[in-house]
Structures are given as C-alpha cells and as structure tokens.
Amino acid sequence: MKRTSSIVMFLIICIGVLSSCKDTRTKETVVTKAKKPNIVFVLADQWRAQATGYNGDPNLVGKTPNLDKLAAEGVNFKNAISVTPVCTPFRAAFLTGQYPTTTGMIFNDLHLPDESVTLAELFKDAGYKTGYIGKWHLDGMGRFDYTPPERRQGFDYWKALECSHDYNNLIYYEGNNSEKKKWEGYGPYAETQDAISYIQKNAEEEDPFLMVLAWGAPHFPHASAPKEFQRQFNKEDIILRGNVADDMSEKAKEEAVGYYSHILALDRCIGDLEKAIQDAGISDNTIIVFTSDHGEMLGSHHIRPKQKQVPWAESVRIPFLLKYPALLGKKKIEVDAPINAPDILPTLLSLADLPVPEFIDGESMVDVIKNPGLKKDKATLVMNVSPFAGKSDEYRGVYTSRYAYVKTLDGPLFLFDNEKDTLQINNLINKPEYKELQKQMEVTLQKELEKIGDEFKPRQYYIDKWNYNLNAAGYIDYGKDAKPQGPSLNK
Structure with missing residues (x-):
C-alpha cells in the first residue's frame, strides 16, 4: 500500500515539474501539427487539359502564372480523365467515388440519390467542416430551383445554384434561405472572394475544413468573359490545334477568344486563393486541388466548338493539379499514370489519413504521387x-498513359498512340501491324468493365433500369409536379 502511494506521489511530482516547464511552441503550431489537412477543391467547367500554359498551349504560355506556379510546386497528373465528359456524371463520380453505371448518374440534370455516401459526408464524419460554393448540377429539380439542406449531400455552408452560365447575372441560394440572390459583377470573381472569406473564417478553427469552389467557367457563353482579358486576344492570332478542319477554324477562333479570356480570369482567381491560404498561415497543411469536369472540342476532329461528351482527348482529358506541402513539399511531381473521376475521393481520403470505404469503385493514387513510376500500365x-447532346453514340473505352482505345456498339471506333500521335489523327484500328495491340486493349477494356459489372448495353437499357422519364428531346422534363429524377426512384 505504501509502495503504491509512493508511486502515485512520484507521478504527481513529475507531472507538476512538466507542467511548470514553459512550452515555447505557439498554440497555432501545436494545433496545426495535430490537425487533419484542410482541403480546398477547385472545380472548373469545360476546361480541357490542353488549354493550360504549363501544358504548352501557345495561346496561354506565360499568361497563366498562377496555374503554372501550382504545377511547378505540386503534382501534375498528366493523364487525368473525365469518366463521362459531361457535368452531372463527372460530379457524381467525383463525390461518390463510383462510376456512372454504379450510381445511375448517366447524363445531365439527374438527382443524386439522398442515400448516396459522398465526399462531404465522409469528411464530415471525420470532424471536418464542409462548404460548397458555385455550380452544383446534382439536384435534378430544375436548374434555377432552390436545393434544400437535405439534398446537399453533407455540405453545410452553402452558396450555390444547380446550374447557370450567365456569369454577369449569376444567381445563387445562401444557407437555408430560398430567396434568390445574385453575385455582384463577374460571378467567378465573387464566388472566389466568398471562398476566401470562408478560408479566413475557418483557418484558425480547431476543426479542419473541406471547401469546394465550383466555377461555371470557362464553359460557354464565351463572349461574357471579362473584357480586360478579351482585349489580350485577337481572333486572327489564335493558334488552333492541328486537328481542326479549315471549315471549322473561323468559328473555333471566335469561340477561343472568349474561352481563353475566361481562363485568364480564373487564373487570377487561383492566385487570389493561394494568397489567402498563405496569408492565413495554413498553406503547409492545406491540400489544394484544381481540376475540371470535362474538356472542350473547339473544332477538333470536325466537332463543333462548345461540344464535349465525345471520347477524343480534347473532351475527356482534364487538368488535375494537387498541392500538399506538409506531405509532399513544394517540388514538381509529374504523374503519367491516369487518374479518373472515381479515383479523386479515395485519393483525398488517403491523403487525409482516413479509411477508404469498400463501396468506392475508384482507387487511391497516393502511392503513385509518392512514386510516380508506379502504375504506368494502369488503364482507366x-x-x-446515354448520349444526349449532339451526334454521339454510346461508347466504352480505356485510356492509359500512352494509348486510347474506344468502341461503340457497332465495334471498335479508334485506337491511338497518344505519345506518337498527340492530335489523335492516325487511327490504328484494324491495321495489321497493330493487331496484337488492339487485341490487348480489347482485353484490358473488358477487364475494366467486369470490375464494375457493366455489360455495355444500349442506352435504353440503362434508362429503363434507372426508371428515368425523358421528354422527346431526351432531356429531363421539369414540370410543376416534378420529382427528383434519380436512381432512388427504383427503390
């Protein structure tokens, strides 16, 4: 008994001595060390991977200093892919880590089922504050209608709208207020300033935050870009990609002026965001991601400007930059292995040292970030x-770090060696010397489809499977008695 009392007394003395020692570390340093990383996820709309200065677009070299700096100090996934290059399917895949054939989110204007487990919900369960600013496009109840809290998939802070690209008259809903509000001036500028306010408010809080800033630009209309940037481009001086046909060039150059002008404006926003994070003293422990939901054809392969949804690289390849100084430092890392929309969620969870649920289709790419030589043979x-915009067929395909292979229901569509043929002009399909490669790519495609249980059937099969009601044009029909058009209707 005495021996126990002596031990207790000794421990009390030791604790007292330790307590009296002055801790020279600041409170901020202690909290930052223990705190999970903040996440600032910036999502653009219709920004193709080729349209970046750091990727060598001649119209942008030297004109996007903030994105170039982000690419120089972080991770550049050189082969990032939009699983289905239209808005709603990508956004659902990003938030759930699942493929469109898993969620049923196969075209635009669908309702992501309330029972879906999402990015915000998973991080919220781990103690994160969550915020969403900008374009949502996952509610399926009308593009200008109010999205109530129960349909926000775990995001608490809310200044968003389902979908609008009227950038100089951009409306939104705030919090639990169903009254329409309007961003002042050019919408992306105002949205970015609100994101900066969110960062400043939450930087010193004990809980980490996850904030998604989703711009509608550089999606058309392109002529609504800020005039100060439009003045930096002359239509005659625009350099188009070498796969744009002559009869498309005039219109493509006209659209490109506004497209690139939006990009310069958004590059300024990236710089403002980075400065705010730096000024708040949280840059080391904040993960910044910049990407887009899909690309833009701008006349390539004789496909009109403003078009996406097709499987060529201008449509499916997207920029994807990631910076996390606390883990990766500020060194330039280039990753050849492809990353797809369903891979984003497990990658963010892994970076935050959180478990990846088994229901997620995608895979974490953290090991590849740390060792860029891995998974070069990965296919995605x-x-x-379910095509709905322009002339397009159903397709399935795979992109690797080198090759692209796509087939329609009628058979193989194309096979390209993207290293030797960056413009995807020389189609290798059915060429005798590439017979074995084509066979290997078909086997690879079938393996990937088997993983997610997709048999690649006609679009009507999936429309019937998910019980969608479409109008004659193939779009969701919003009526006054409309109900969410989503897979949950099957339950």
Whole structure:
C-alpha cells in the first residue's frame, strides 16, 4: 500500500515539474501539427487539359502564372480523365467515388440519390467542416430551383445554384434561405472572394475544413468573359490545334477568344486563393486541388466548338493539379499514370489519413504521387452511357498513359498512340501491324468493365433500369409536379 502511494506521489511530482516547464511552441503550431489537412477543391467547367500554359498551349504560355506556379510546386497528373465528359456524371463520380453505371448518374440534370455516401459526408464524419460554393448540377429539380439542406449531400455552408452560365447575372441560394440572390459583377470573381472569406473564417478553427469552389467557367457563353482579358486576344492570332478542319477554324477562333479570356480570369482567381491560404498561415497543411469536369472540342476532329461528351482527348482529358506541402513539399511531381473521376475521393481520403470505404469503385493514387513510376500500365475507363447532346453514340473505352482505345456498339471506333500521335489523327484500328495491340486493349477494356459489372448495353437499357422519364428531346422534363429524377426512384 505504501509502495503504491509512493508511486502515485512520484507521478504527481513529475507531472507538476512538466507542467511548470514553459512550452515555447505557439498554440497555432501545436494545433496545426495535430490537425487533419484542410482541403480546398477547385472545380472548373469545360476546361480541357490542353488549354493550360504549363501544358504548352501557345495561346496561354506565360499568361497563366498562377496555374503554372501550382504545377511547378505540386503534382501534375498528366493523364487525368473525365469518366463521362459531361457535368452531372463527372460530379457524381467525383463525390461518390463510383462510376456512372454504379450510381445511375448517366447524363445531365439527374438527382443524386439522398442515400448516396459522398465526399462531404465522409469528411464530415471525420470532424471536418464542409462548404460548397458555385455550380452544383446534382439536384435534378430544375436548374434555377432552390436545393434544400437535405439534398446537399453533407455540405453545410452553402452558396450555390444547380446550374447557370450567365456569369454577369449569376444567381445563387445562401444557407437555408430560398430567396434568390445574385453575385455582384463577374460571378467567378465573387464566388472566389466568398471562398476566401470562408478560408479566413475557418483557418484558425480547431476543426479542419473541406471547401469546394465550383466555377461555371470557362464553359460557354464565351463572349461574357471579362473584357480586360478579351482585349489580350485577337481572333486572327489564335493558334488552333492541328486537328481542326479549315471549315471549322473561323468559328473555333471566335469561340477561343472568349474561352481563353475566361481562363485568364480564373487564373487570377487561383492566385487570389493561394494568397489567402498563405496569408492565413495554413498553406503547409492545406491540400489544394484544381481540376475540371470535362474538356472542350473547339473544332477538333470536325466537332463543333462548345461540344464535349465525345471520347477524343480534347473532351475527356482534364487538368488535375494537387498541392500538399506538409506531405509532399513544394517540388514538381509529374504523374503519367491516369487518374479518373472515381479515383479523386479515395485519393483525398488517403491523403487525409482516413479509411477508404469498400463501396468506392475508384482507387487511391497516393502511392503513385509518392512514386510516380508506379502504375504506368494502369488503364482507366471512359464511357458515354446515354448520349444526349449532339451526334454521339454510346461508347466504352480505356485510356492509359500512352494509348486510347474506344468502341461503340457497332465495334471498335479508334485506337491511338497518344505519345506518337498527340492530335489523335492516325487511327490504328484494324491495321495489321497493330493487331496484337488492339487485341490487348480489347482485353484490358473488358477487364475494366467486369470490375464494375457493366455489360455495355444500349442506352435504353440503362434508362429503363434507372426508371428515368425523358421528354422527346431526351432531356429531363421539369414540370410543376416534378420529382427528383434519380436512381432512388427504383427503390
């Protein structure tokens, strides 16, 4: 008994001595060390991977200093892919880590089922504050209608709208207020300033935050870009990609002026965001991601400007930059292995040292970030389950770090060696000397489809499977008695 008392007394003395020692570390340093990383996820709309200065677009070299700096100090996934290059399918895949054929989110204007487990919900369960600013496009109840809290998939702070590209008259809903509000001036500028306010408010809080800033630009209309940037481009001086046909060039150059002008404006926003994070003293422990939901054809392969949804690289390849100084420092890392929309969620969870649920289709790319030589042979799916915009067929395909192979229901569509043929002009399909490669790519495609249980059937099969009601044009029909058009209707 005495021996126990002596031990207790000794411990009390030791604790007292330790307590009296002055801790020279600041409170901020202690909290930052223990705190999970903040996440600032910036999502653009219709920004193709080729349209970046750091990727060598001649119209942008030297004109996007903030994105170039982000690419120089972080991770550049050189082969990032939009699983289905239209808005709603990508956004659902990003938030859930699942493929469109898993969630049923196969075309635009669908309702992501309330029972879906999402990015915000998973991080919220781990103690994160969550915020969403900008374009949502996952509610399926009308593009200008109010999205109530129960349909926000775990995001608490809310200044968003389902979908609008009227950048100089951009409306939004705030919090639990169903009254329409309007961003002042050019919408992306105002949205970015609100994101900066969110960062400043939450930087010193004990809980980490996850904030998604989703711009509608550089999606058309392109002529609504800020005039100060439009003055930096002359239509005659625009350099188009070498796969744009002559009869498309005039219109493509006209659209490109505004497209690139939006990009310069958004590059300024990236700089403002980075400065705010730096000024708040949280840059080391903040993960910044910049990407887009899909690309833009701008006349390539004789496909009109403003078009996406098709499987060519201008449509499916997207920029993807990631910076996390606390883990990766500020060194330039280039990753050849492809990353797809369903891979984003497990990658963010892994970076935050959180478990990845088994229901997620995608895979974490953290090991590849740390060792860029890994998974160079990885293949990732592209799919158009239910075409709805322009002339396009159903397709399934795979992109690797080198090759692209796509087939329609009628058979193989194309096979390209993207290293030797960056413009995807020389189609290798059915060429005798590439017979074995084509066979290997078909086997690879089938393996990827088997993983997610997709048999690649006609679009009507999936429309019937998910019980969608479409109008004659193939779009969701919003009526006064409309109900969410989503897979949950099957339950």
